[in-house]
Amino acid sequence: MGQSAGEGRTERDEDAVARFVENFAAVFVDAGIQRMPARVFAALLSSDAGAMSSAELGEQLQVSPAAVSGAVRYLSQQHMVSREREPGTRRERYRVHNNxxxxxxxxxxxxMKRWEEALREGVSSLGSETPAGRRMAETQAFFEFVGQELPLLLERWRERREELYGDR
Amino acid sequence: MGQSAGEGRTERDEDAVARFVENFAAVFVDAGIQRMPARVFAALLSSDAGAMSSAELGEQLQVSPAAVSGAVRYLSQQHMVSREREPGTRRERYRVHNNxxxxxxxxxxxxMKRWEEALREGVSSLGSETPAGRRMAETQAFFEFVGQELPLLLERWRERREELYGDR
DNA sequence: CCTTAACTTCACAAATTTGTGAAACTACCG
DNA sequence: CGGTAGTTTCACAAATTTGTGAAGTTAAGG
Incomplete structure (x- = not known):
């Protein structure tokens, strides 16, 4: 499947990329993220620069500046993108941090914290000597365990990544 | 804070439990799970038996049998509860598996598989020699890594759990 | 300072999701 | 076999979520 009809002004198969963006966004949506943030994020991720301006995003995704604004706010709260000013202009760029x-x-x-807190409250509501309380305490222990292990796992990933790709 | 007003026919502080159920459900909802499955699951988790009938769930949560039915279907698809027939009756019980x-x-x-597949498609749409393609390939590698590590982490948890609680 | 490009906020219309009542199944029990 | 307790399905009304246009805000550049 070659380039779609059009002016062929880029090397990217823009149609394929657009399809990918929607596809990838759908996976995010199923994972519980709202549609617009998902689309914006997918667009950023598939841009060569890893960063786009608000206008570019609106153009590519065919949505209003308001929608971009909302999506970007959400994404930066989640630390999934960061915003940066293009020096000497009022234009902002949104960037996905590679690694x-x-x-x-x-x-x-x-x-994680919210889960643990909710579970702790559960144990105290149920009483730690009841069957339900014990079950909940065990669940709490699981979350604590994962909370400890995850950072270690990420550390191991960084090492592995280093091997595979170098520091870049 | 003691038992709420009422007949005091149980030892559980039902008000506190009810509050916990809604609270815990809210955490699930924020994690992207629909409200009703979340509430049903929280109710099961906080029941001493770890299992409830459809009628009991409807009663406690103040919802229709239809709502319970839908929630339970979802939860069992996700392998978060299992259904069992009470022998010699048409009544079904829904159970949360302790561990x-x-x-x-x-x-x-x-x-996991969906993420990996979506990312693979991304790499091929973008071309593995482009900056975006390389970024995406790296992400793919991360997901593969996690996919390998997670089962190991769970294995370690099982051991730890064994130590803490015995086989029960 | 004033103009204006760029982003954000807000009220609202459209689209989607959610839970319900009622009807349709299912399979125990007599 | 028929009655019935229990569950599931379905069409729909209500509630929620989503994205928009338009007005509001901010700060760069003259």
Whole structure:
């Protein structure tokens, strides 16, 4: 399947990329992320520069500046993109950090904390001597365990990554 | 804070438990799970038996049998609860498996596969020699890595759990 | 300072999701 | 076999979520 009809002004198969963006966004959506942030993120991830301006995003995804604004706000709260000013202009660029976005994805410190807190409250509501309380305490222990292990796992990944790709 | 007003026919502080159920469900909802499955799951988790009938769930959560049915279908597809027939009756019970639901949560084989597939397609759409393609290939490698490591991590948890709680 | 490019906020219309009641199944029990 | 307890399916109304246009805000450049 070659380049789609058109002016052929780029080397990228823009149609294929656009299809990928929607596809990848759908996976995010199934993972519980809203559609627009998912699309914006997928677009950034598949851009060669790893960064795009608000206008470029709106253009490529065919959405309003308002939608881009909202999506970007969400993504930067999640530490999945960072925003940077193009020096000497009012234009902002949104960037996906090459080797850190998926760590953010896996890390999710906040989320972990909320689970642990909810479980702790559960144990105390149920009473730690009841069957339900014991089950919940065990679940809590599991979350603590994962919370300890995840950073180690990420550390191992960094080493592996170093081997595979060098420092770049 | 003691038992709420009422007949005091149980030892559980039902109000506190109810509050916990809604709270815990909210954490699930934020993690991208629909409200009703989340509530049903939280109710099961906080029941002493670790299992409830459809009627009990409907009663406790104040929802229709239809809602319970839908929630339970979803949860069992996700392997988070299993259904069992009470022998000699048409009544079904839904059970949360003490030490396996969170493994199901962490496992997520299906999900992993979808991410990997989407990323693979991304690399081929973008071309593995482009900057975007390389970034995506690296992400793919990360997911593969996690896919390998997660089962090992769970294995370690099982050992740890054994130490802490015995085989039960 | 004033103009204006760029981003953000807000109220609202459209689209989607959710839970319900009622009807349709299913399979025990007599 | 028929009655019925229990579950599932389905069409729909209500609630929620989503993206938009337009107005509001911010700060660069004259």
């Amino acid at each position: 850190q976005w998926y760590e953010a994805l896996a890390n999710r410190d906040q989320i | 396996q639901w969170y493994e199901a949560l962490a496992n997520r084989d299906q999900i």
